[in-house]
Amino acid sequence: MTQESATPEFAGVDHAALAVTDLAASERFYTGVLGFTTVLDFGAGLLLVHKRTGFTLGLMCPPDAAGGSFDHRVTGLDHLGLAAGSREELEGWQRRFEEFGVEHTSIRDEPLGFHLHFRDPDGIALEFYTPSPVYAAALADLRSRDVPDDEVRALAGSLLGLSDIVAER
Numbered sequence: 448m449t450q451e452s453a454t455p456e457f458a459g460v461d462h463a464a465l466a467v468t469d470l471a472a473s474e475r476f477y478t479g480v481l482g483f484t485t486v487l488d489f490g491a492g493l494l495l496v497h498k499r500t501g502f503t504l505g506l507m508c509p510p511d512a513a514g515g516s517f518d519h520r521v522t523g524l525d526h527l528g529l530a531a532g533s534r535e536e537l538e539g540w541q542r543r544f545e546e547f548g549v550e551h552t553s554i555r556d557e558p559l560g561f562h563l564h565f566r567d568p569d570g571i572a573l574e575f576y577t578p579s580p581v582y583a584a585a586l587a588d589l590r591s592r593d594v595p596d597d598e599v600r601a602l603a604g605s606l607l608g609l610s611d612i613v614a615e616r
Contacts, residue, residue: 464505472568517570526572537563
């Protein structure tokens with residue numbers, strides 16, 4: 448593939464829509480546990496918004512849905528990652544999940560940041576994540592200037608300790 452024109456700007460993720468089996472249970476989880484607000488009920492689905500971030504989430508349950516349970520090994524969504532502001536916020540989420548009886552992992556410290564995994568009532572894999580200080584600084588640098596792809600790959604390899612095996616493209 449050859450590049451014939453400049454890539455248009457990609458400003459970030461605006462919304463996601465999840466297929467669920469029980470709208471009421473999903474609404475209780477996303478509003479009661481995660482703090483979303485329901486703004487629209489259109490019968491076969493709900494539209495929720497997180498007031499502080501503006502992230503919009505659709506919960507879809509069409510009448511002809513096949514049902515079943517979420518499986519990250521099937522083509523499609525592996526998990527939905529939500530941003531946390533700090534490791535301390537992750538600890539707050541961990542306490543909240545314990546309060547509400549939400550199954551979750553312990554907070555994992557990885558080279559690129561801190562991860563807290565959990566599932567919604569349909570078993571959809573979710574994660575709260577915050578970057579490590581080193582990775583946050585690298586991301587800020589990437590956002591501040593036009594960085595060549597090979598420099599991005601070298602930085603990723605360095606941060607992950609995989610400089611020798613980062614894919615050359």
